[in-house]
Amino acid sequence: MNAARYREAFLRLSGGRKMRLMEVCGSHSMAIAKYGIRGLLPDNISLLSGPGCPVCVSRASLVAQAQMVLEKGAHLAVFGDLARIPGPGGVRLDMQPGVTAVYSPDEALKIAEEKEVVLTAVGFEPTTAAAAAVLLEAEEKGLTRFSMLCDCKNLFPVFPMLPEIDGFLLPGHVAAVTGRSAFDELDRPGVIAGFGPEEIVLALLHLVKKVAENDCRAENDYLQIVPEHPGSAMRMIEECFTVCDSLWRGIGPVPQGGRRISDRFAAFDAVKKYALPDIPEPGTACRCGAVLRGAIRPQDCPLYGKVCTPAHPEGACMVSTEGACAAAFAHQEI
Ligand code: SF4
Known part of the structure; x- marks a missing residue:
């Protein structure tokens, strides 16, 4: 057709x-x-990109806390894209010594066999399940040099x-x-x-x-993969994390929109282990919040493609390849 x-x-x-x-x-x-699907829609239907990119909704202050962990002498294991997000003052973790980009959370456990390491754990239920598996393994092995800096999100409260x-x-x-x-x-x-x-x-x-x-x-409509009810991965999440209020970058506070490490695993909570303070989110000219709420398209942000590009991202939506601004830019959506 x-x-x-x-x-x-x-x-x-x-x-x-x-x-x-x-x-x-x-x-x-x-x-x-990538497939130009918006081009198939008539004028009466608009399709907007919401807050579905995990790295885009992670709070900027997480980067500042990660920076503090490095200053305290621990190694940091970070998912690739998160390492490129500018934190307060424009600090990027991929420019710091002592940072390893990991592609699976359990890589951090191998590092913990040799040295003190903190894993940054962000994202929605799929990555939270992987983080839960790592917590369970760290507990089983009795690892003392491993902890987790967590900004995992619970997707459901954002819809209202x-x-x-x-x-x-x-x-x-x-x-x-x-x-x-x-x-x-x-x-x-x-x-x-x-x-x-x-x-x-x-x-x-x-x-x-x-x-x-x-x-x-x-x-x-994804019957080959999606079951009717939650399975063992969701049970692992509930065993290791507790639902909590959360700050979503660009959206603001989302009641019950996060998952914190549960008390049973407190020894692996980097915030407690390193006594990390709460850090306020920095102000920014980036319009990620309006993009993520569907109030504007990426192309409507005055910084889009001028000051803000994938090579020099101003905001989180341009950093991750899954970010709305980066996707629009890479595929030249107009
Ligand atoms: S184009 Fe850049 S500055 Fe504008 S909303 Fe997107 S990420 Fe933020």
């Missing part, structure tokens, strides 16, 4: 009604930009903070951990989608139909 036929199909299913849809997954943001959105393309990776039923709390239509271009387009067609019919049941 060509682009004009898709536009026709979307227009017919929407009944011409104006709709604001949002994807809340960095991998979806990348795929939508996006009241202008009519329907959500829901993240397949998160749903694979939480199960479809976790999205029953959603008060607007949502469709869980896979990550191929056809899967995304089909899920969007399904979503448009549900918005037009005001059908709020969350649907699972």
Whole structure:
């Protein structure tokens, strides 16, 4: 089917009604930009990129706390993209000695066999499950040189903070951990989608139909991966982390929007181990917050492509390859 036929199909299913849809997954943001999926939508439907990139919503003060850990002589194990996020004063962790970029949290446990190491743990339920597995292993091995600086997020409380959105393309990776039923709390239509271009387009067609019919049941269009109910990964998360209020970069405080290391694992909590203080978020001209709430598109930020580029990012949305601004820039969306 060509682009004009898709536009026709979307227009017919929407009944011409104006709709604001949002994807809340960095991998979806990348795929939508890469395959030009916005170009298939008629003028009455807008598809915005929401707060789905884990690195983008991590608080800038985490970088400052990580910097303090380095100053106290510990080694730091950091997921690649987080290391490039400018913290207060423009500090970037990848420019500091004593930092190793890791691609899996359990790499930090190997480092802990030789020296004191702190793992930065950020992200939504899939990465939180991996962090939980590491905590359990560290406990089992009785590691004393390992701890975790945690800014893990609980995705679900952010949806009510996006009241202008009519329907959500829901993240397949998160749903694979939480199960479809976790999205029953959603008060607007949502469709869980896979990550191929056809899967995304089909899920969007399904979503448009549900918005037009005001059908709020969350649907699972990623059946090969997403179960109906949470499985063992979610049970590990609940064993190791406790839901807490959280500051999301660009969004602000999200009640119950985070997961802190639970008391049983307090010995592995770097904030406690190194007596790290709370640090206020720095002010910035970056419009990431408005981008993540769907109030503006990346291209509407005055810094986009001028002061702020992937080579010289001003804000988190331009750092991670999954960030809305980086995805738009890389694929020249207009
Ligand atoms: S273009 Fe850069 S400065 Fe503007 S919102 Fe995106 S990341 Fe922030």
